[in-house]
Amino acid sequence: MRRTRLMHAGLAALFMLGSWAAAGTLPASASDSPDAPPASAGLLQAMQRDFGLTKDEAEARLAAERAAGDIAPAARRAAGAAYGGSWFDAKSGRLTVAVTSEASATTVRAVKAAGATVRSVEHSARQLDAAKARVDRLSAPLGVSSWHVDPTANTVVVNVVEDERADNDVQRFVSRAREAGPVTVRTVPAAPQTFAAGTVGGDPYYTGNVRCSIGFSVHGGFVTAGHCSGAGAGVNGWDGSYIGNFQGSSFPDNDYAWVNVGSGWWTVPVVLGWGTVPDQLVRGSSVAPVGSSICRSGSTTHWHCGTVLAMNETVNYSQGAVHQMTKTSVCAEPGDSGGSFISGDQAQGVTSGGWGNCSGGGETWFQPINEILGRYGLTLHTA
Known part of the structure; x- marks a missing residue:
């Protein structure tokens, strides 16, 4: 990458050395070193700013989140068919796993033994996922923003744009969605939009007259958002020089x-x-x-942090629905599309779109990185 600014020579050398040992298969694992810092100073600073935490509190939260992520697979296996979803509880600093009321005492003990807190719920994750899949088959009007399974509420949440609640098409969609299974309707201030932008100054990549942001390096290239351009389109860097072209792209x-x-x-x-x-x-x-907690880097608004709000959400853009997205409370603006979502030192996904801005706040979705790697057979470039 032809770039000298923002790249200190010492760090660049470290990155190059790290790449020699980065030929593992996806999903890439976390650092095995017990002495590895939980995050860079910059990430900790961003978390302190956006969460109102001290440095020690930010480090403690990242450590707790890493521990929760580590035990999640075993806790899910322990729950078996009774599994109702899981989430990180910031107040307790622990992973909570929902299990159905029919779960045996042995199952509950096994989930607790894995290190998780247990909550009893009515519906299993399999039932909720099936209900969401039925909603996915419906044709949604633009007044319906998105829908996802919310494990904390044990329901499928359908988000409706506040000003469109009384629209006949919206009401018809909601009525049909309720027939699909347990559904809760919530309102959001605005409809989602993608965050690509026309050519402006800054440090982005360009394709045609569109500016977007690099997501994550993979061996042989980088991943980004599909709405930025289609397969075959040429890409230029911040300095105008040719980088390569889109090898694959999918949107919506x-x-x-x-x-x-x-x-x-x-x-x-x-x-x-x-x-x-x-x-x-x-x-x-x-x-x-x-x-x-999760942070985002993009060529327009730089670093901002927030919280993972939902996974496997279907987002209803004007161009069509996009599936399996992760929703966050992080803000973004035009030009941030394709940029990096990262939690600690773990890549999470590439910025897709959202509503709001970084002055008044908003919500943003990303496409998970492991799905992208698997789709194209790519390997994440890690240190």
């Missing part, structure tokens, strides 16, 4: 793409701080549970 239905890198550019396992915070090394792609 999905919102992901990958771009090959050549012509004197190269990849590094880092999320850029854009001069606002120090750069963040990427060490893996372990999934952060619902409730975890």
Whole structure:
């Protein structure tokens, strides 16, 4: 990558050395070193700013979230057919696992033995996922923003734009959605939109007259948002020089793409701080549970942090529905599309769209990184 600003020589050398040991298969694992810091100073600073935490509190939260993510697979296996979903509880600092009321005492003990707190619920995750799949088959009007399974409420949540609640098409959709299973309707201030932008100044990549942001380096290129351009489109870097082109792209239905890198550019396992915070090394792609803290880097608004609100949400853009998205409370603005979502040092996904802005707040969705890697057979570039 032809870039000298924001890249200190020492860090660049470290990134290059780290790449020699980064040829593992996905999903990439977290760092195995017990002495590894929980995050870079820049990420901790962003969390202190956006969450109102002290440095020690931010470090403690990241450590608790990492522990919750580590025990989540075993806790889910222990719950078996009674599994109703899981999430990170920021107040207790622990993973909570929902199990149906029919779960045996042995199952409950096994989930607790895995290290999780247990909550009894009515519906299993399998039942909720099936209900959401039935909602996915409905044709949604633009007044319906999105829908997802909410394990904390044990229901499928349908989000409706506040000003469109009385619309006949919206009411018809909600009525049919309720027939699909347990559904709760909530309102949101605005409809979602993607965060691509026309050509402006800054430090982005460009395709045609669209500016977007790099997501994560993979061996041979980088991943980004599919709505930024279609397969075959050429890509230029911040300095106007040619990088490569879109090797694959999907939007709507999905919102992901990958771009090959050549012509004197190269990849590094880092999320850029854009001069606002120090750069963040990427060490893996372990999934952060619902409730975890998460931060985003983009070429327009740089670093912002928030919380994972929902997973596997279907987002109803004007161009069509996009599935299996993760919703966050992090803000974003045009030009941030494709940019990095990261939790600690673990890659999470690429920015798709949302509503609001970074002055008044909002919500943003990302397409999970492991889905993109699996779709195109890519390997995340890690330190």
